[in-house]
Every structure is written in C-alpha cells, then in structure tokens.
Amino acid sequence: MSEIATIAAEKNITDMSTILNVNPLESEAIYIFREVVAQFERPVLLFSGGKDSITLVRLAQKAFYPGKIPFPLLHVDTGHNFPETIEFRDRLAKELGVELIVRNVQDAIDAGKVVEETGRYASRNSLQTTTLLDALEEFKFDAAIGGARRDEEKARAKERIFSVRDDFGQWDEKNQRPELFDHLNGKIDLGQNVRVFPISNWTELDVWSYIEQEDIEIPSIYFAHKRKTFVRDGMIWSAEDDVVFRDEDEVVEERMVRFRTVGDMSCTAAVLSDAISINKVVEEIRDSTISERGARIDDKRSEAAMEKRKQQGYF
Amino acid sequence: MEVLKIATAGSVDDGKSTLIGRILYDTKSLTTDKLEAIETRSKQNGFDYLDFSLATDGLVAEREQGITIDVAHIYFSTQKKSYIIADTPGHIEYTRNMVTGASTSQASIVLVDARNGVIEQTYRHFFINNLLRVKDVIVAVNKMDLVDFSEEKFNAIKSEFEALIAKSNYKEQNVTFIPVSALKGDNVVNGSENTPWYNGQTLLEHLEELNAQDLYEASQARFPIQTVIRPKKDEFHDFRGYAGKLYGGELSVGDAVTVLPSMTTSKVKEIYFFDKKFETAGRGSSCTITLEDNINASRGDMLVKSSEKPRVDKQLTAKICWMDTRELQVGANYLLQNGSNRILSKIKNITGTIAPDFSGDNTDANTLKLNEIGEVAIQLSKPLAFDSYSKNKAVGAFILIDPNTNNTAGVGFIE
Helix, strand or coil: CCHHHHHHHHHCCCCHHHEECCCHHHHHHHHHHHHHHHHCCCEEEECCCCHHHHHHHHHHHHHHCCCCCCCCEEEEECCCCCHHHHHHHHHHHHHHCCCEEEEEHHHHHHCCCCCCCCCCCCCCHHHHHHHHHHHHHHCCCCEEECCCCCCCCCCHHHCCCEEEECCCCCCCCCCCCCCECCECCCCCCCCCEEEECCCCCCCHHHHHHHHHHHCCCCCHHHCCEEEEEEEECCEEEECCCCCCCCCCCCCCEEEEEECCCCCCHHHECEEECCCCCHHHHHHHHHHCCCCHHHHEHHHHCCCCHHHHHHHCCCC | CEEEEEEEECCHHHCHHHHHHHHHHHCCCCCHHHHHHHHHHHHHCCCCCCCCHHHHCCCHHHHHHCCCCCCEEEEEECCCEEEEEEEECCCHHHHHHHHHHHHCCCEEEEEEECCCCCCHHHHHHHHHHHHCCCCEEEEEEECHHHHCCCHHHHHHHHHHHHHHHHHCCCCCCEEEEEECECCCCECCCECCCCCCCCCCCCHHHHHHHCCHHHHCCCCCCEEEEEEEECCCCCCCCCCCEEEEECECCCEECCCEEEEECCCEEEEEEEEEECCEEECEECCCCEEEEEECCCCCCCCCCEEEECCCCCEEEEEEEEEEEECCCCCEECCCEEEEEECCEEEEEEEEEEEEEECCCCCCEECCCCEECCCCEEEEEEEEEEEEEECCCCCCCCCCEEEEECCCCCCEEEEEEEC
16 A cells, blocks of 8 residues: 555545645655755756756746746757747746746857857757856856756766766766765855756656646647658658758658657657657657657767767756 | 665676666667667677676766766666666775665665675675665575576575674665576566576566555654745735655644744644645655744754654764765864755764674774765754654765865765
C-alpha cells in the first residue's frame, strides 16, 4: 500500500484529494527554484520556447504562487528559430507579466565577435554561447536556470544541479562540487555564475507526461503538421524559411512531421509523425526507439560534441 | 509514477557499467541510435561483444582510461516504476563520489567479482551504504560465467559478506545476494538456466518489488523554510506563505507548530500547492504554508509540530566524510549548511578517523584528508534545529563549505 493510501486508511479519510499527493520530480524542481531565489541575487531563466523551458516556467509559477515569478526570462535568439516558437514566447511572457530579455546572435555576428559557419552543415547553434555569456555579464546574472536534462546526452548525465562556471563560463567537468542530499551549495565568487538545472532528473517522457497532466500549452511545431521538407543523411529537414542549407538535388516534398526538440532550425531535424494531440505525442514518445537528441545534428558531430561545447560555456 | 533511486558502486573491472548496460538493454531502454553508437564503438575497439560501459561513461577522460570518474545518472523505466541509477566510481580516491551517489539513493547495488570474492573495495562500498543507511543493498556476485556458475563460490562470498554484516550496527538494513553474469545476462533482468541452485529473484525482479516509500525511515515532520512568499497583490494583501519541502511525517491544517530556533508557536492555517489548498501535506511535498499568527519566521528557520520537537543546539558531533584536497583542520571555520540553513561553525576536535572497512578506528587524528571519514565535534555560532541522521536523513545530514574556496568540502552525519 502506498504511503498516501496508508495515511488515508489510518485517518479514515476517504476523500483522497485532501491529501497532497507528491510527484517527487515536481517537488524536487520546485525545491530547486526556491533555493535559487534564496541563494542568488540575480537569477534568470533561460527560455528557448521549447517544451523543457516551458515546463520550467510552469514549475516556477508553482514554486512562488501566489507571488509572480521573481526573475526575468532570457532568450538567446539565433535568428534561425521557428517563427511559431517566437510567437509563442512573446505571448507567454506577456501572459505571465514577466520581463523577457532577448539577445540576438546576429548582433554578435555583425560585431565580428563570432564568425558564422559555412557549408551544408552550417549552424548557429554553437554561436549561442558567446551571446549567452555576454548577456549574463551585461545583466550581472549570477544564476542561469536551464531546462537541460541528464537523460538527454551522456555528458549532461554528469552535470550537477548547481553547476559552477568560471569567469569565462567554462565547465570544469573533472572538478565538480559534490552534491549531497538536498543541500545545494550556491556559494560563488564575484564574476562566477551558476547554471541551475531543476529538471535534471526528468526524462523526455516525464516532461511530456507532465505537459499532458498539467494541460500546458506548447508551440504548434511539436504536433504533427504538413511541412515542406527534404531528406539528408536519413534525417528530415525543414525546407521552409531557407535557413537550412540545401543542395539543388535535394528534393523538397510535403510531409506530415513534428519536431521533438525546437533548437535552432539549422540543426533540428523533424520526425515523421501523425501525433496531432498531446496524448498521441506521449504515446509516440513511449514507443519511440530513437532518442530525442538523435534528431540533433549538433550532437552527431563527434562523440564528445556536447562535452566540448559545455566546457566552452554552452549550457 | 513511483521513482526509485539506486546507487551502484564498483570499478569497471567488476563489470558495473556492463551490468547497467545489460539492464538497459534487456529492459529495451537503449534507443536504436544509442545502441548503434555502442555497436560501432565496440567494433572499433576490437571487442566481439557489446561494450555497454560506453553507454554510461560520458566524459572523454573516462572513455580514454576506461574508468568511471564522476557520478553519472542513468534513467530507465518499466511498467511499474521509473528508475534513476547514480553510477559511481569505486576506486578509493573516489570515496566522495560514492558517498554522493548513495546520499540520494534508496537502494544500492554492490558488485563483487566472483573470481576475486570480497576485496577491500567491497568493504568500502558496503561500509558507505551502511554509514549512509541505505536501506536495501543488493550484492550482485558478478562474472558467475567465469567460475562455471559455481554454487560453492557464491556461497563462500556470501558467508564472507555475512561476517561484515555481523559487524554492522545498522541492523534494519536488508541485504540480498544474487549470482549474475552481466555480460551474458544471467539473473539480471531474465532468469538463468545456469544457476538451477538459485531460487531467488533476478536483480530487476527484486528492484521491481521494492517500495520507494518503505525505504524511508519513519520520521517526524520537519519543514525547513526556504523562502517567504509575500505577493503584495490586492487579492493576497496580507499573504505570508512559508515555502519549503516537508521532510518526514505530515503536516495538517490546525496542527500546533513551533518555529525553531525561536520557539515561537502558532497553528497551520492553510497548505497551498500552487493554486490549490490541501488539508494535509505528505512527506516530500514542496508546499507553501500559512500560519494563524503573524509571527517572525524566515529562511533558515524550521517549522515542526509542537509535540515533536527536534534537538536545538550550538554543539553537535557527527561522522564526516571529507571531500576536499584541503584537509579538514581542528580549529578551522566552515559554513555548515543544513538544508536552507547556513551557519558559521568551528571544528572543535576530531575524536578519530574511522577505517571504511570495519577494521576499527584510529583515535589519533588531527586532520581529515580527502576521502577520509572521521568523528568530529563542531561548535556552531548560532543554534541549529536538527535530528540525528538515524532519525531523519534529510535534516540529520549537512555539508561543510570552505569559506576560502566555496567548495563543498565535506558531508556530515549527525550522531
């Protein structure tokens, strides 16, 4: 018998709704959010408009209700984001009454701080790091909350919940602070900052199940829709908006697809799908034999692709 | 869904990563792309079998050296529950990582190589599970295929281990022995035809039957306040909510409560979880509590039932596992962090170091080096509300932060 059921039996309570039924992952995430606000002076939530950061926003709402979310949202816009995501982002920030800060990768390119990649695999994904670090410095943010999960990728599996970065935003993966029980150590020196990952222990399926259970609105590209696409290396790429480099012999076809992640368009492939509703998506994820980041070309560059980017300050 | 956190400890030589890989493979948790990557890599490395350790060793340095350096977290689920495995390295220099992994786990797998039997490292793994009071320990006697699935060999290891258990003072710990071959899959997820003499459960069957809630010690309600929520909206003009996570027990509306260390008393008025009110908060819930009286309580204070007060003291003794290369020194100051409470503290003395293999204590120590465990007396600059670790794991443990480096330098278990 579950603990809740035991308590109910002992107290002779028949109405289960009077007992707070605990979702351990949700409870952990809320705990982390509250620690961030208590331990840091200027936290910020890194918001991409993707399902993980949308889930973070809901958890933050829960952590501070009936108060407002006590920190701004920061979006590092590669300029190659799906328009549906951007529209969604702006609307959500407005509804929440939370400040939305947008910093553009294009500005760093124009200023000559970073150089855009060329060729058929060109992507702005790794260029985000410079813009992110600049924004953290500009606003003196000491904690950046992100939606990364340990199940996504094997370098992320080693990540702490409070992950300290040096003045250059670098991750020292071999020398991380031990994290014990719920005692999160956010003590840092001036100039350092901490990346915080409240949904570290969630899996992709946990996130989707939560979105379903909480009835959270997400951008339309997560659901199956008709899109002009072409196939390369066995992956399906969006042929709309001309962001993804396409050879002339790569044939554009309309397909029924959806996206499992909404990263930069240039590195996020679609999957064939007819999941037009949230419960169909959850079903699809449950039966899926391909990992979420299997459709992310940025991870396929080499076995240590993520670890290298993280060392440089990518989150 | 129920979540069960498990720690594993052992070196690659014990086949720990292979065991985890086997569990993932046989529960069909490895996705096609990950499996393909493992197949390709295994072939490149010249193996004629799948090297599952490639699924868990996430850092370049780990793959280069073929060892696990840091705690990795691995996720899989069955129809019954979700599992989180904290996979930790087993070498002596990584004792701190083992402690870290075990600190959040409700069950633990200790690997023994059937050819080598109980070795020093096994002592240490079991000792740490013992020290941290991990309630369910599974001793997986691995590589049974290399000893012809010998029952005698298995029983010899079991009795060696039972001699260790006899020295333990944590009698409630449940220890189970399972003969496995991680490489071949015997008794991991599926049963084995090679061990007709073994009638017990497979490793996964055992895990499936564990009830995560039962693995917590029964304990009293402890609610450390993380932050105070004051929305200052018209609708919630006088709202003053204490946000925190409830460790142990339960709290209900109307309960008489005491705020520690100030000893102010009041009654629970409302329990909020997001925009809904509840009659009772269960163990582990991150809720927001309002009180009948407008009292002074803030971060670092602890809310408890007035009938179930913990100790409140400026002195405590604890077993400490040291995690920093800068040694723990008698007379040195550290920030003691217990949940949301951080108090400047001084090390008064070290009673002795404890050998992590049940071989006895050394009473002659003045420092604690990296990975050493010792019994330490601490003086706090302010009173702390706490339980002993054996009564409540969450509020009975703390970390020590070195104010010079900000590092988490040690972890303590209050006596």
